Amino acid sequence: GENVEQHPSTLSVQEGDSAVIKCTYSDSASNYFPWYKQELGKRPQLIIDIRSNVGEKKDQRIAVTLNKTAKHFSLHITETQPEDSAVYFCAASGFKTSYDKVIFGPGTSLSVIP
Amino acid sequence: DGGITQSPKYLFRKEGQNVTLSCEQNLNHDAMYWYRQDPGQGLRLIYYSQIVNDFQKGDIAEGYSVSREKKESFPLTVTSAQKNPTAFYLCASSQDPRRKSYEQYFGPGTRLTVT
Secondary structure, three states: OEEEEEOOOOOOOEOOOOOEEEEEOOOOOOOOOEEEEEOOOOOEEEEEEEEOOOOOEEEEEEEEEEEOOEEEEEEEEEEOOOOOEEEEEEEOOOOOOOOOOOOOOOOOEEEOOO | OOOOEEEEEEEEEOOOOEEEEEEEOEEEOOEEEEEEEEEEEEEEEEEEEEEEEEEOOOOOOOOOOOOOOEOOOOEEEEEOOOOOOEEEEEEEOOOOOOOOOOOOOOOOOEEEEEO
16 A cells, blocks of 8 residues: 655754655655645644656755655755754655545654754 | 634543544635544544545544535544544645645644543
């Protein structure tokens, strides 16, 4: 079945350093890969996404890369700030069995130390 | 934050009782989803619906039921058959992913406690 793995589960970085979170997916038909940020006590919100016809996408301090051959995609946050502290979820959709189904990774708890 | 609402925010039930969680959206979105969130396990898909009067099971549908009689509403019933119902439940919606935006908009969630 469809599966999304995410590593690491927790990540601590010093303010100003970079953070990288990696995900892998199982279904080669997947074609859409969003990243959501969930601050404590709040709902998840989309921060960036990438489609399978693109290898990299950047939005200010965040970027996502996709390696379709290896079925890997990664979130990169540069110049981290304390407000980046949150749980980050990767996800995948566009599966062979159901185009609209969305499967999330288990999440990464990022702590940015001032 | 508006557009998709869930009620109530906190819900307490006795074991053996069915309970229904509400999810309403006024975004005119076609697809709606229910997720369960437990610490360390991320968001696990319970059910999703692409269109009115149609829905599909997610990865952990056992012990849950849904209906989609109206485009705006996608209630989730947690039945007494669900072995471990205490959790945080999130509802989400998105426009038809095949034609428009894939982005999911989440509700504020309902924390269900069953004792």
